[in-house]
Amino acid sequence: MRSFLSCAARLWLASCALAGLLAAAPAAAQDVKIGVLYPIKTMLGQQGRNGAEVAAEMINASGGVLNGRPLKLVVYDDNYQPADAVAAARKLLSEDKVPVIVGAINTAVSLGVTQVAQQGGALFLAAVTKAPQVTEYDRAFRFNPLVATDGEVFNQYLKDKVKPQRMAVVVENGDYGRSIIASMKGAFGNAVVATELYEILKQTDFSALASRVKSANPDVVCMAFSAPEQGGSLLRTLAEAGVNARRCILPGSVTPSLLQVAGPAAEGAFTMDIWAPTMANETNRKFVAAYQAKYKVVPSKVDFLGFESMWVLGQAIRAAGTTTDTAKLAATLRQGTWDSPRGTLRFPANQATSEKWVVLEVKDGKIVVGD
Incomplete structure (x- = not known):
């Protein structure tokens, strides 16, 4: 009996000691969940998600946010459809309990997500869309320049350097495309x-x-497209039809994915943009290297915007010290100056603004910085 009690006592003491050690051990850092919405069945959607994933991995590798907590991306497919985007955004807020949603490519989707974010008091970082209405909500921020901004910069380049005499404009049927037509007609008239x-x-x-x-019989054809699948097909068809005009492509659409689909038909196409993978700053070099290591290709504009929106969010969370107080997080974004692969970034009136614009052209099957 004495032996049995002694054994039982020893087991009890050991279990108590183990419980004490477990209680004293620090709890694992809880993930900070961020909602991500892209049309991930498309090339562009995959690029946006990929860029966001690289940014989250780099943020986590450098210590995470909020005392070492890692970012965890909760990703849904918006299918380029406003109804799907709204349903996914509502699920992110109500079920996944995310305070921030990042993503959106086209106008209708971004407007639907903005409305859901506003109703739920969430922060929305519109990574790729150019919809002007997004920033009417004080907790929604746009990273891509407006069509009007693109038009002002690019149209001036066309006037100064290209000097088109007969221009054809080919764009998608929607608010984005129609605004481009209006801008081109306003700038170039007859x-x-x-x-x-x-x-x-x-x-x-x-x-x-x-x-x-x-x-x-144009001497310049200016095009814009959201999907590189269609852009590549359009370039090939123009070449097959014998259209010999110079190919002017609106900012954001000259990407490795476009070249992959278009092949030789993209040769000589040119554009202007806010970013290029060859920009010489430390953050851009790290981003491009990390992206290539993970996906074995050079990142494109949408990869960059997917990365930038998440990269800036990580900095803002650290500066604000919160994700749940989205009003404070929004104010921090507006008031701060942020590091980006394109250089220093600010958010006057919730619009990302930098001083960098570069000319890009397709030469020998590659995207290079032009004159």
């Missing part, structure tokens, strides 16, 4: 001899469109 609209993601045959463009 030099715009043809305008064409196509259906985003739905249209695959551009032969009739290319025939009409050829008959207008």
Whole structure:
């Protein structure tokens, strides 16, 4: 009996000691969940998500946020559809309990997500969309320049360097495309001899469109597209139709994915943009190196915007010391100056602003910085 009691006592003491050690051990750092919405079945959507993932990995590797807590991305597919985006955004807020949503490419999706964020008091970082209405909500921030800003910078370059005499404009059928047509007509007047609209993601045959463009006899064709799948097909069809005009592509669409789809038909295409993978600053070098190591390709504009929006968010969370107080987080973003692969970034009126613009052109199958 004495032996049995002694054994039992020893076991009890050991279990108590183990419980004490477990109680004294620090708890694992709880993840900081961030909602991410992109059309991830498309090339652009995958790029946005990939960029966000690289940023989160770099932030976590450098100590995380809020006393070492790692970022965890909760990713949903918006399918380029406002209804799907709204449903996903509501799920992120109500079920996943995220205080911040990052992403969105097209206008209708971004406006739907903005509305949900406003209703739920969440922060929304619109990474790729150019929708002007987004920043009417004080906790929504836009990273891509407005179409008007793109137009002002790019149109001036076209006037000074390209000097088009007969211009055709080919854009997607929607608010974005129509605003480009209005901008081009305002800047170039009667030099715009043809305008064409196509259906985003739905249209695959551009032969009739290319025939009409050829008959207008332009010396420059300016194009804009959200999906590189369609942009590449459009460039190929114009080449096959014998359209010999210079290819002017609106900012944001000259990407490695476009070159992959378009092949030789992209040769000579040119644009201007806020970022290039060859920009010589330390953050850009680290981003490009990390992206290439993970995905084995050079990042494109949407990869960059996906990265930048998450990278800046990480800095803002550290500075504000919170994710749940989204009003404080928004104020911190507006008041601060932030590090980005494109250089120093600020948010006057909730719009990301920097001083960097570069000319890009396709030469020998590669995107290079031009004159």
